[in-house]
Amino acid sequence: MIDRYPSLIAAELKLPAAGVNAVIALLDQDATIPFIARYRKEATGNLDEVAIASVRDRLGQLKELDARKAAIVKSLDERKLLTPDLTAKVVGAPTLAILEDIYLPYRPKKRTRAMIAKEKGLEPLADKIFAQGPGDAAAFAAAFIDAEKGVKDAAEALAGARDIIAERVAEDAPARARLREMFFAKGEFHSKVITGKESEGAKFKDYFDWKEAATKAPSHRVLAMRRGESEGFLYMRVEVAEEETIPMLQALFVKGAGPCAAQVGLAVEDAYRRLMSFSMETEVRLAAKKEADREAIAVFARNLREILMSSPLGQKRLLALDPGFRTGCKLVCLDEQGKLLHHDVVMPHTGEGGRLDAALKVKKLCALHKTEVVAIGNGTAGRETEEFVRGLNLPGVVVVMVNESGASVYSASDAAREEFPNEDITVRGAVSIGRRLMDPLAELVKIDPKSIGVGQYQHDVEQNALKKSLDDTVVSCVNSVGVEVNSASKELLSYVSGLGPVLAKSIIDYRNANGAFASRDALKKVPRLGPKAFEQSAGFLRIRDGGNPLDASAVHPERYAVVEKMAADLGTTVKDLIGSASLRAKIDIKKYATPEAGELTLRDILSELAKPGRDPRQGFESFAFGAVSKLEDVKPGMKLPGIVTNVTAFGAFVDIGVHQDGLVHVSEVSDTFVKQPSDVLKVQQRVHVTVLEVDLERRRIALSLKSKPVIGSREDRGAANAGSRGASFRPMPAKPPSAPEGAMAEALKALMAKRRL
Numbered sequence: 001m002i003d004r005y006p007s008l009i010a011a012e013l014k015l016p017a018a019g020v021n022a023v024i025a026l027l028d029q030d031a032t033i034p035f036i037a038r039y040r041k042e043a044t045g046n047l048d049e050v051a052i053a054s055v056r057d058r059l060g061q062l063k064e065l066d067a068r069k070a071a072i073v074k075s076l077d078e079r080k081l082l083t084p085d086l087t088a089k090v091v092g093a094p095t096l097a098i099l100e101d102i103y104l105p106y107r108p109k110k111r112t113r114a115m116i117a118k119e120k121g122l123e124p125l126a127d128k129i130f131a132q133g134p135g136d137a138a139a140f141a142a143a144f145i146d147a148e149k150g151v152k153d154a155a156e157a158l159a160g161a162r163d164i165i166a167e168r169v170a171e172d173a174p175a176r177a178r179l180r181e182m183f184f185a186k187g188e189f190h191s192k193v194i195t196g197k198e199s200e201g202a203k204f205k206d207y208f209d210w211k212e213a214a215t216k217a218p219s220h221r222v223l224a225m226r227r228g229e230s231e232g233f234l235y236m237r238v239e240v241a242e243e244e245t246i247p248m249l250q251a252l253f254v255k256g257a258g259p260c261a262a263q264v265g266l267a268v269e270d271a272y273r274r275l276m277s278f279s280m281e282t283e284v285r286l287a288a289k290k291e292a293d294r295e296a297i298a299v300f301a302r303n304l305r306e307i308l309m310s311s312p313l314g315q316k317r318l319l320a321l322d323p324g325f326r327t328g329c330k331l332v333c334l335d336e337q338g339k340l341l342h343h344d345v346v347m348p349h350t351g352e353g354g355r356l357d358a359a360l361k362v363k364k365l366c367a368l369h370k371t372e373v374v375a376i377g378n379g380t381a382g383r384e385t386e387e388f389v390r391g392l393n394l395p396g397v398v399v400v401m402v403n404e405s406g407a408s409v410y411s412a413s414d415a416a417r418e419e420f421p422n423e424d425i426t427v428r429g430a431v432s433i434g435r436r437l438m439d440p441l442a443e444l445v446k447i448d449p450k451s452i453g454v455g456q457y458q459h460d461v462e463q464n465a466l467k468k469s470l471d472d473t474v475v476s477c478v479n480s481v482g483v484e485v486n487s488a489s490k491e492l493l494s495y496v497s498g499l500g501p502v503l504a505k506s507i508i509d510y511r512n513a514n515g516a517f518a519s520r521d522a523l524k525k526v527p528r529l530g531p532k533a534f535e536q537s538a539g540f541l542r543i544r545d546g547g548n549p550l551d552a553s554a555v556h557p558e559r560y561a562v563v564e565k566m567a568a569d570l571g572t573t574v575k576d577l578i579g580s581a582s583l584r585a586k587i588d589i590k591k592y593a594t595p596e597a598g599e600l601t602l603r604d605i606l607s608e609l610a611k612p613g614r615d616p617r618q619g620f621e622s623f624a625f626g627a628v629s630k631l632e633d634v635k636p637g638m639k640l641p642g643i644v645t646n647v648t649a650f651g652a653f654v655d656i657g658v659h660q661d662g663l664v665h666v667s668e669v670s671d672t673f674v675k676q677p678s679d680v681l682k683v684q685q686r687v688h689v690t691v692l693e694v695d696l697e698r699r700r701i702a703l704s705l706k707s708k709p710v711i712g713s714r715e716d717r718g719a720a721n722a723g724s725r726g727a728s729f730r731p732m733p734a735k736p737p738s739a740p741e742g743a744m745a746e747a748l749k750a751l752m753a754k755r756r757l
Helices: 002-013 017-028 033-039 049-078 084-092 096-106 113-119 123-131 137-142 154-170 173-186 202-207 219-230 242-253 259-308 352-368 382-390 407-411 414-419 425-438 440-444 463-481 490-494 501-514 520-525 531-540 557-569 574-579 581-585 599-610 714-721 742-754
Strands: 188-193 209-213 234-239 318-322 329-334 340-346 373-377 398-402 639-647 651-655 662-665 686-695 700-704
Touching: 002 017, 002 049, 017 033, 017 049, 033 049, 033 463, 033 531, 049 084, 049 096, 084 096, 096 173, 113 123, 113 154, 123 137, 123 154, 123 259, 137 154, 137 259, 154 259, 173 242, 173 259, 188 202, 188 219, 202 209, 202 219, 219 234, 219 259, 234 259, 242 259, 259 440, 259 463, 259 639, 318 352, 318 425, 329 352, 329 425, 340 352, 340 425, 352 382, 373 382, 373 425, 382 398, 398 425, 407 414, 407 425, 414 425, 425 440, 440 463, 490 501, 501 520, 520 531, 531 557, 557 574, 557 599, 574 581, 581 599, 662 686
Parallel strands: 318 373, 373 398, 662 700
Antiparallel strands: 188 209, 188 234, 318 329, 329 340, 639 651, 639 686, 651 662, 686 700
């Protein structure tokens, strides 16, 4: 069976067979996806990470299917039921659903009505009726009346025979296939509110009387209905009209119009209503859930990637504030490497005295620690704290609001306790806010991705699949950026290709005991970091200011000799080759091509030499919210700057600086039809929105990105939007103008002149 995997996967995914074969072979050797995509391009035919992950996932599904086939064959053999024909059917089943249909008649089951009828000796009667020959079924049944066996009369004999026939119909693989096809093509979700739950379940009001084609229901609605059902507010079914299903089944089994055929017809109806409809409904529900999970997980992974790949501020001396009203603002001072220098509490929101004391303390600390940037968490009291700090007019200091989602999770984590064993959770949280501005990726890998707040029904999807996808995303981001081995945390190192938590700890322990690594080659001295782990990880680890300039690049050590040969052929050094575009232009890569390192790899090497170790993330840009600072300030018609915080299937959430994200419904994302908001918007994107509606009671804000939005209720907007799909598309810029004004702009210019942000 294993031999067929490459050709089958290649055909299904429309990928080159040789590339798929190479990917499978490398995966079997425990190669990671980032390593395969980056350093084995010749072998795979330049397949990217997405394609490689698809091969891996499909390979796992096929192995799971084959494992199930083996288990079924073993079960049938142990029970002396296996025949050559049955073996061929089991082995040849292309899907799990078809496999289970084949196995259904042989599956060990609890005592059924058909079994009871067979125990009463009614199977011969069922056979005779099912054959649907001439004669009276009732007369046939009279011969099976037996009080001792529990068959009192002909009617009871016929009922037992119908039970046997109904089970045969329900277990007939072709009939199940036809019915399954009909359910998937015509099945509808019907959801209704459970009587008496209308008020308590008001958040599911949209689904109190809802009907929708099961195959067309979007991910968020499927998950919403299922959540309403699981919480006891909704009753949900998948229905297909019996006027279509039962006649279709009867056409397969009923022959003619005699008395026996009539009994078979009744048995088919019973088979459908009692046995088959619920089975098919379960399959549709599970399939819809699986697809909804897939879409929701894809949304989460896409948003997570945007968050992790957010622009880093870089190494700056920083003061971070975790805002609060009653308990004050936790303040920390960090150096360029994120080391904690000082922590304190200021009370700028507790009266004039507290405000004055806080102002003096912040000014003093900024001067003492030569602070370049103030980072402020965007939670409770965030905007008020921002106004307070901006009012201090700190010379040469840039003020930045930071999304603090997950900071509290980190502050209570084992990683935070290990890093700051003597500090309380408020200090740890403030440090996290500051560090995530310096380098979002390095800090956010310390937090469970599910706590970052960019998912859609994340607690409703299959958790193992979610974890696998999010782990893939984090690994991809970490390895695409690269990791400075002499300053990286254990958590960041653990996501490097080929390492993991154990080897990451070994690297940290060795670094602490022996000092900074002088070269990549020195990593080989780390206990338990063997040749395989070195091969997988070395290209993603950076050693800056080391003896070999290639150690700071993404060039893999296995290709150092090629670069050295290029430099030698030009009569220069590797360092000079890196620094000279004119020298690199003289290189004819065909001279250095080998089967293992062909033109694809050599072009990557030349590209890396032009920008060794350059961060692929975009440069940092500051952002300032509008004049509003609380929900009560927001009025319909306002045009405000904002930052996209989450993109879902039904719309995007935008932070406009009032502690409550507004929703841009998918119908308000663009002037033209948008199927997926992610086609237009990304997390962290800067936008300008128009306020459509403000619901103070439910604390909801409706926003629009349309050029001429309709201000007012949803009903008003729905009427105005009818037939407007032909309007011209207004593309959203990835980074709308958001330059700060006045003192902030001057401070930013000065800081950028001093050191590129």
